Amino acid sequence: MKFPFFQSPVKAADGHEGGPVDPTEVPKMGGQVLPGAGEAPRGESLLTPSTDEGAHSRAPTVTAPNFPAGPTKIAARDVSVFYGDKQALFDVSLDIPDKTVTAFIGPSGCGKSTFLRTMNRMNDTIPGCKVTGRIEMDGGDINAKAIDPVLLRAQVGMVFQKPNPFPKTIYENVAYGPRIHGLTSNKGELDGIVEASLKRAGLWDEVADRLHSAGTGLSGGQQQRLVIARAIAVNPEVILMDEPCSALDPIATAKIEELIDELRERFCIVIVTHSMAQAARVSQRTAFFHMGRLVEHGNTEEIFTNPRERRTLDYITGRFG
Numbered sequence: 239m240k241f242p243f244f245q246s247p248v249k250a251a252d253g254h255e256g257g258p259v260d261p262t263e264v265p266k267m268g269g270q271v272l273p274g275a276g277e278a279p280r281g282e283s284l285l286t287p288s289t290d291e292g293a294h295s296r297a298p299t300v301t302a303p304n305f306p307a308g309p310t311k312i313a314a315r316d317v318s319v320f321y322g323d324k325q326a327l328f329d330v331s332l333d334i335p336d337k338t339v340t341a342f343i344g345p346s347g348c349g350k351s352t353f354l355r356t357m358n359r360m361n362d363t364i365p366g367c368k369v370t371g372r373i374e375m376d377g378g379d380i381n382a383k384a385i386d387p388v389l390l391r392a393q394v395g396m397v398f399q400k401p402n403p404f405p406k407t408i409y410e411n412v413a414y415g416p417r418i419h420g421l422t423s424n425k426g427e428l429d430g431i432v433e434a435s436l437k438r439a440g441l442w443d444e445v446a447d448r449l450h451s452a453g454t455g456l457s458g459g460q461q462q463r464l465v466i467a468r469a470i471a472v473n474p475e476v477i478l479m480d481e482p483c484s485a486l487d488p489i490a491t492a493k494i495e496e497l498i499d500e501l502r503e504r505f506c507i508v509i510v511t512h513s514m515a516q517a518a519r520v521s522q523r524t525a526f527f528h529m530g531r532l533v534e535h536g537n538t539e540e541i542f543t544n545p546r547e548r549r550t551l552d553y554i555t556g557r558f559g
C-alpha cells in the first residue's frame with residue numbers, strides 16, 4: 239500500500255502552507271545546510287547531557303529549527319488523544335522527516351507512547367481511546383476511512399519495549415508477514431526475504447543454522463532483533479520503537495543502537511526513550527514532551543546543547559523526570 243502523493247491541506251510546522259514535499263529540498267538556516275538535513279552525519283560524537291548549568295550559557299547560540307530535517311514522512315497537526323474523559327495529549331503538531339531517527343523524550347506519563355501509537359493507529363485497539371487532529375503520511379490521511387489499519391501497521395511497523403516474537407520458529411516469525419500480505423508466492427522468494435531481513439537486522443550470522451528453532455529461545459537482544467527483522471520483512475516505510483532497549487543489557491543495547499543507525503538509511507525511524515544518552519547517540523531529531531504537550535523539537539544536538547525552553551533544559555540536565 240502506498241499513499242497517494244497529493245497536495246496537503248495542512249500547514250507545515252513552521253507555519254507555511256503545506257504542499258507536495260520536494261524531496262530534493264534541503265532545509266537551510268542562515269545559508270548553511272543544517273546538520274541532520276537529508277543524509278545526516280554518521281558516527282557523531284556522543285552528546286552527553288551536562289549537569290552543569292554553565293554549559294547551557296556557554297553553548298553556541300543556535301536557534302533550533304522547527305521544520306523537518308529532510309522530506310517530511312509523517313505530519314501531525316493538532317493531535318489530541320483522550321482515554322475516556324482524560325486528555326493525555328494536547329494539540330501536538332510535528333513533522334517527522336524520512337531517513338532520520340527522531341527521538342521522543344520526556345518524563346514518565348508525558349504522552350510519548352500515546353503519540354507514537356497515533357502514527358500507526360495502535361490507539362484504535364485501546365477501548366475508550368479517541369484521537370482528534372490530523373496525521374498524514376506522504377500527504378495521505380492515515381485516519382481516512384479507506385485506510386486499512388492492518389496494512390497501515392505493516393507499513394508503519396512497531397517494536398515494543400519487551401521483545402514479542404511469535405511462539406513460532408525464527409523462520410516463521412519473519413516469513414509470517416510477507417506471507418499474509420501476499421508479498422511472495424514461492425518458497426524460494428520467501429527464503430530470500432527471510433534471509434535478507436535477518437541480515438538487515440544483524441541477526442543472520444547468529445541464527446542461520448537454527449532457523450527452525452523457536453524464536454522465543456533466543457536471548458532478549460536477539461529476540462528484539464528478530465522482531466525488527468519481522469517488521470522489516472514486509473517492506474515498511476516507518477519503524478516506531480517504544481523503548482526498544484529498556485529490557486536489554488548494555489551489549490544488546492549497543493547492537494540495537496548500531497542497527498538503528500544502519501536502518502536509518504532506508505527507513506523513517508521514531509524512538510521513544512528514557513535515556514538521554516541514547517537519544518543523543520541514535521537520533522538526529524529530538525522532540526521533548528511534558529504533561530501531554532510537545533514543548534520543543536529540533537536537531538538533537540541543538541536540543542541537547544541549547545534548548546529554547548527552560549523545561550527542556552531542566553529535564554535533560556536531570557532536574558526532574
Ligand SMILES: Nc1ncnc2c1ncn2[C@@H]1O[C@H](COP(=O)(O)OP(=O)(O)OP(=O)(O)O)[C@@H](O)[C@H]1O
Binds near residue numbers: 321364
Ligand atoms: N490505555 C490507557 N488507558 C488510560 N490511560 C492511559 C492509557 N495509556 C496511557 N494512559 C495515560 O496517558 C498518559 C500518557 O501515557 P503514555 O504511556 O503515553 O506516557 P509516556 O510518556 O509514554 O510514559 P512512560 O515513559 O512512562 O512510558 C498517562 O497519564 C497515562 O496514565
